[in-house]
Amino acid sequence: MSLRERLARLRVDTTPLRESRDFRLLFWAGTVFYLGGMVSYVAVPFQLYHLTHSNFAVGLLGIIELVPLVVFGLYGGALADHVDRRTMVLGTGIAQAVLTLGLVLNASLPHPQVWTIYLIGAMLSAAQSLQRPSREALIPRTVRHQQLSAAVALSSLGMQIGLLAGPALGGVLIQAVGVTWCYAIDVTGMVIACLLFARLRRYPATDRSNPPSLKGIVEGLHYAVRRKDLMGTYLIDIVAMFLAMPTVLYPALAATVLHAPSAYGLLISVGTVGSLLATATSGWTARVHHHGRAVVLAAATWGAAVALAGLTTNLWLVLACFALAGAADMVSGIFRGTIWHQTIPDSMRGRLAGIEMLSYSLGPLGGQARAGLVADRFGVRASITSGGVLCVAGVAVTAAWLRGFWAYDARTDEHALHERRVREAREAGPATEAAT
Incomplete structure (x- = not known):
């Protein structure tokens, strides 16, 4: 085997993107969603510290988000086995867009409220935890069995794009135009992702299931x-x-x-x-x-x-x-x-x-x-x-x-x-x- 052939075998397998329409929709929706989310990820702690000048106040947000993560992560998983998963990712995506719009409005006030950031942060944690199991559970429904390793790698690639570009974009926006525009970019990304989610086929439970x-x-x-x-x-x-x-x-x-x-x-x-x-x-x-x-x-x-x-x-x-x-x-x-x-x-x-x-x-x-x-x-x-x-x-x-x-x-x-x-x-x- 030539060196060129060996290198070609190392390349990420893009077959799921080429063959599956719904996987393409999931990939691009997830990438945009994560990119916008990482812009807010750097904006929220910056705003909290700017408002409170307290490291504890910044860390408190993570503690507040933990309980919804645990409770709604498990409940969201049970929902994903009972309802149409397209409906779940779309509905929770819309909820996240509306909640993040609340961060935009709060940041636009002459005196933004810290309690509002905490409340919206907890609600966003709940919405994200409800969405994630359905989004993950959709992957094996959209690609062939032998393509699952490639699908997992490609999904991770979209997340990494957000991890690299999102914080950098957020840092630039904070310095140039302020946190309000960071949240607005996140809302825009969520709207685009929801439009892509809406184009997915329906994915109801494949077997008889009981309510969560x-x-x-x-x-x-x-x-x-x-x-x-x-x-x-x-x-x-x-x-x-x-x-x-x-x-x-x-x-x-x-x-x-x-x-x-x-x-x-x-x-x-x-x-x-x-x-x-x-x-x-x-x-x-x-x-x-x-x-x-x-x-x-x-x-x-x-x-x-x-x-x-x-x-x-x-x-x-x-x-x-x-x-x-x-x-x-x-x-x-x-x-x-x-x-x-x-x-x-x-x-x-x-x-x-x-x-x-x-x-x-x-x-x-x-x-x-x-x-x-x-x-x-x-x-x-x-x-x-x-x-x-x-x-x-x-x-x-x-x-x-x-x-x-x-x-x-x-x-x-x-x-x-x-x-x-x-x-x-x-x-x-x-x-x-x-x-x-």
């Missing part, structure tokens, strides 16, 4: 706990993020360790650059079948790269380590997403998507607290290095405990085989859901 209830949510939790492959995807990521999430330390790392305060922006973005590079070269992932093994190795690589970043005071080496960490985290995410989409029955997909959302939200939140506490006691570098080392050890212990996860093979796993047969039968029918 506590019993249904518990049923989803029991289903996840019974399957070691799913528990592996949740626990490996939670362990990795809780033990080795260094983001909260970036300001102190830049100022007191690297002696380059201006490098803060680079530290924030370099992990996303690594993720973007991993996604752009993710063509190889379709040829890997031991997905559990890939998740474990990628999570351990994340920890090792973070640990190495804490051992050096050279800015460029630190950036290289965090770029590698971002790439490893993205590889882990691609394979975790593939396991989810290839093995979870559509009747459970929404509830499990709600659990997934909590698993990759709570780990980083706890990790930020752990990193800060250790840094206050032992120093920034000690916190980063110890977290990375503990991450590698924790991932190894978790993988050893969930032995079946390491052995997972998409070619032989009973759940993957069953879902493949179900999807092939559906795709062979007259109403192919992944129509072009």
